[in-house]
Amino acid sequence: MERGIGESIARNTTIMLAAQVVTWVSSFILLIFLPRYLGSEDFGRFYLAMSVGMIIGIVIDFGGNFLIPKEVSRSKATTPRILVSFIGVRVLLWICCMVAVLLFSYAVGYSWTVTMLIVIFGISNLWEGGSKAIRSCFQGYEQMEYPSVGVVAEKVFVSVIAVSALLIGAGSIEIAVIFTVGTFINLLICIKFLPRIVKHIPNFRLNMSYRLLKSSLPYFMWSIFAVIYFRIDAVMLSTMTTDEVVGWYGGAYRFFDIVMFLPAILTTVIFPVFSRLWEGSEDRLHNTFQQSIKYIFMAAIPVCILFFIFSEHLVSLFYGLEEYGPSVLVLQIFSIGIIFVYIDFIMGSAILATDRQRSWAVVGFVAVLINIGLNFMFIPYTQAHMGNGGIGAAITTLITEIFIMICAFFMLPGRYFHQFNYAGPMKCIASGAGMLVAILLLQAAGVHPIFQAVTGGMIYLLFIVSWRVISPDDWHFINGYFTIKELKSIISLNRKEI
Numbered sequence: 001m002e003r004g005i006g007e008s009i010a011r012n013t014t015i016m017l018a019a020q021v022v023t024w025v026s027s028f029i030l031l032i033f034l035p036r037y038l039g040s041e042d043f044g045r046f047y048l049a050m051s052v053g054m055i056i057g058i059v060i061d062f063g064g065n066f067l068i069p070k071e072v073s074r075s076k077a078t079t080p081r082i083l084v085s086f087i088g089v090r091v092l093l094w095i096c097c098m099v100a101v102l103l104f105s106y107a108v109g110y111s112w113t114v115t116m117l118i119v120i121f122g123i124s125n126l127w128e129g130g131s132k133a134i135r136s137c138f139q140g141y142e143q144m145e146y147p148s149v150g151v152v153a154e155k156v157f158v159s160v161i162a163v164s165a166l167l168i169g170a171g172s173i174e175i176a177v178i179f180t181v182g183t184f185i186n187l188l189i190c191i192k193f194l195p196r197i198v199k200h201i202p203n204f205r206l207n208m209s210y211r212l213l214k215s216s217l218p219y220f221m222w223s224i225f226a227v228i229y230f231r232i233d234a235v236m237l238s239t240m241t242t243d244e245v246v247g248w249y250g251g252a253y254r255f256f257d258i259v260m261f262l263p264a265i266l267t268t269v270i271f272p273v274f275s276r277l278w279e280g281s282e283d284r285l286h287n288t289f290q291q292s293i294k295y296i297f298m299a300a301i302p303v304c305i306l307f308f309i310f311s312e313h314l315v316s317l318f319y320g321l322e323e324y325g326p327s328v329l330v331l332q333i334f335s336i337g338i339i340f341v342y343i344d345f346i347m348g349s350a351i352l353a354t355d356r357q358r359s360w361a362v363v364g365f366v367a368v369l370i371n372i373g374l375n376f377m378f379i380p381y382t383q384a385h386m387g388n389g390g391i392g393a394a395i396t397t398l399i400t401e402i403f404i405m406i407c408a409f410f411m412l413p414g415r416y417f418h419q420f421n422y423a424g425p426m427k428c429i430a431s432g433a434g435m436l437v438a439i440l441l442l443q444a445a446g447v448h449p450i451f452q453a454v455t456g457g458m459i460y461l462l463f464i465v466s467w468r469v470i471s472p473d474d475w476h477f478i479n480g481y482f483t484i485k486e487l488k489s490i491i492s493l494n495r496k497e498i
Contacts, residue, residue: 036318036320039247042243043247154185222361232372292346334397344401360411367404374400439455442456
């Protein structure tokens with residue numbers, strides 16, 4: 001990976017990893033308190049409303065999370081017009097979405113609590129739409145330190161206030177309000193930093209908005225299809241099973257969401273780089289793509305193993321097995337899919353950055369049809385025979401991700417894999433096998449789970465280093481850019497800006 005590209009990727013990855021530490025701590029705190037204090041039924045309602053809110057968020061974004069950084073990375077001068085146009089369009093789309101979702105809630109007969117939760121999260125989507133538009137502009141500039149401050153502030157506020165509220169008896173509606181206030185704080189901070197890249201705010205122009213909407217339509221189609229096949233499970237579970245089953249499924253899915261932080265960070269950083277290289281140097285793009293695949297696969301293997309082996313311990317620790325025991329098998333199925341999802345993140349980013357968004361949207365549409373069709377088969381079957389329809393929904397998600405990966409592989413030109421070192425992934429798999437054997441032996445010996453996980457991780461790393469999966473150039477890249485000094489400089493910068 002070339003020095004200039006490496007500096008950009010390393011700097012922004014370091015920034016986002018630092019912010020993610022706070023986000024991760026916040027998420028784990030909420031994992032401990034939310035399901036336990038809300039209970040499986042109320043948490044099921046909360047998770048259902050969050051899933052509907054996620055779909056609303058994708059609709060009002062309308063592909064901007066891909067188009068904005070892509071356009072800005074190629075032409076910085078367009079930033080003000082793009083930002084104003086997308087924010088204006090998002091407000092109009094938000095109004096339409098809120099009307100539609102209220103009609104949907106009435107049609108399916110959602111309870112008053114679920115409907116209120118959907119409305120509250122819908123309001124949160126309005127704030128989030130603005131902050132995401134600004135964040136996407138900073139992404140195009142490859143300057144993620146500024147919007148990361150807003151994310152940190154939001155997560156800290158939500159975790160502290162939400163936990164305090166739960167301890168004094170707050171319910172799902174109060175917690176949803178706290179989440180909404182957190183997104184508003186994020187928006188205010190993003191607005192504070194906006195003058196660094198936008199010096200003036202132009203007037204809203206309908207023709208510009210129309211052009212951008214037309215360009216972003218394929219990205220929107222992919223985004224909405226992706227969210228549908230990820231989130232439609234909860235909606236279908238709510239109509240075919242009980243709130244309790246949705247709570248079991250949502251509890252396992254929360255873990256799945258958390259471990260998506262690594263590919264999410266890498267693709268956020270790498271997407272504008274892919275977009276810039278597509279118009280500059282395809283050879284450099286192919287090399288960057290191959291390195292990204294290697295790194296993400298290397299990370300996916302141990303995460304998959306740890307979550308599969310310790311799923312029962314995780315559910316017991318954070319939720320309690322008495323009420324959330326059925327979440328264990330669902331989480332194990334999700335853990336298998338981690339490898340496919342991680343790879344899909346990188347391959348999908350490469351496809352979208354290289355102007356193949358129309359074909360990728362078609363793949364997303366087919367994935368939705370497969371997902372919905374399989375859910376109609378597997379959810380009732382597993383509910384009737386295993387008492388947990390969430391198992392069927394998890395299996396459907398796994399199959400859908402495998403389908404997405406296969407399609408991405410055939411869509412990318414063969415030159416993307418030219419001279420690709422397949423020995424690296426095979427060594428990662430072998431290292432994972434060694435890690436798995438070590439953990440199982442320690443389990444048989446009655447060793448504490450934390451020691452099992454730490455030892456397994458060390459053995460995996462030992463194999464990776466011994467077999468030179470990480471090359472000397474990789475070590476030089478890591479030592480040169482992912483440093484404590486770099487992190488301190490970022491923290492210092494953020495402190496000054498605040």
